[in-house]
Each structure stands twice: as C-alpha cells, then as structure tokens.
Amino acid sequence: MDRKHRSARRLGTDGWTPMTGIGVGSGGGPGGTSTVSTRRRYRRLLFGSVGLGVAANVALRLLSYPVAAEAAYWVGIVGFLAVWQFSPVQLFDERDAELERRASTLTLVAAAVVLVLGASGARTLGALGVYDAPPFVEGVLYGYVGLFVVFAVAYGWVSWTR
Amino acid sequence: MNNDVRARREERGLSQAGLAEEVGVTRQTINSIERGRYDPSLELAFALAAFFECRIEDLFDPDGDEAE
Secondary structure, three states: OOHHHHHHHHHHHOOOOOOOOOOOOOOOOOOOOOHHHHHHHHHHHHHHHHHHHHHHHHHHHHOOOHHHHHHHHHHHHHHHHHHHHHOOOOOOOHHHHHHHHHHHHHHHHHHHHHHHHHHHHHHHHHHHOOOOOOHHHHHHHHHHHHHHHHHHHHHHHHHHHO | OEEOHHHHHHHOOOOHHHHHHHHOOOHHHHHHHHOOOOOOOHHHHHHHHHHHOOOHHHHEEOOOOOOO
C-alpha cells in the first residue's frame, strides 16, 4: 500500500475524517472519482443553471413572452437548488467561506457608507430647500435600513445558536 | 504564515489538485495556503499534518509571513 493510502487509512482509524463539514464529499479520496473535477463540474452547473434561467428570462421578456420568461427563470432557480441539494460533493470549502465572509463585510461597509451619507445628505438638502429627493431615493435608503435590520437579526440568531 | 506545504507536496510528487483531493478542499485553497495568502482552519491544518505524517508545527510557522 502506498503512502497516500496509508495516510488516508490512518485518518480513518483515528475516527476522524478530514474536512467532512466543509470539504470532502462522497466520491473523493484515494481510489475514488476526482472530487476536484466533480466539484468544478457541479459548481458550473450550479451557477450556469441560474445564469441561463436569468438570461432566458430577459430574452423571453424582450420577445414579449412574459409567462414563458418566468417559467424559464424558475427552471433556472429549481436547477440551482437541485444541484445545491443533490450534488455528490461539497461545492464550497473553507476558503470559499472565508472569501464570502470578507466580501460580506465589504458589502456591509459599502452599504453603511451609502446609508450614512445618503440619508444625511438627503435630509440636509431637503431642509435647506436645495433638493428634494424623489420617493425612489427614499425607498432605496429604507431598503438599506432593511438590510441592516436583517443583518442585526441574523447576527443575533447566529450568536445565540453558537 | 510560513509553511512547508509546497516542499512536502513536491517531495511526494503530488500536484496541488492531488493534494486538494486528498484533504478535501479545492486546488485554489492549496494554492493560497502555499503562497501564504490563506491560513487554513485548525481542521484543515490537522488534515494536512496527518497526510504529511508530521506535526502541525512542522508544517506551519506562525512567526513568518511569506505572503506575496
């Protein structure tokens, strides 16, 4: 038995399987199918499904087939969910989670800057009579407020459950 | 964080994809670790140490930073 097989067996007999929560899915490991290529294929399917659904939705709406457009959109969404749910391998690993966490933080910072400057600016300009922000802008700002409310609730929930 | 992953992987004649498959992460994760751009979780560090049959501290040096 070569080194990699011994190594894998040792992991197994220690009662510990590497990365079960975030990396390894079925079908990988020594002697198994290629987890890396399978993961790549399923990730393409995952994003391709929703991408095609959205593209078909836009195209069909432009061609004045609104019902078919929504049907195509939902086929894409269902495809996404199906791949996500039934993929034989883990589609994302810990680095993906770290990237997602950092991107989320940057998104929140950008939203906070827009909300703080936008809300204050709109109020100030309105009070000075220089510019009255249209309801659309107000709606966008309330949307950002909603985003932070959702974040606060999610943060509280995660803190409570961990 | 400095690490010895690339040297040990090449010693065994493994590709990044091969090592990734062995420890159950993506090739990009192995690449990022080797370049010092990503510090693995404790779980992954244990998986790498077990695969290379060494201790975590033989593989990773917390005093160094070789990020490019």
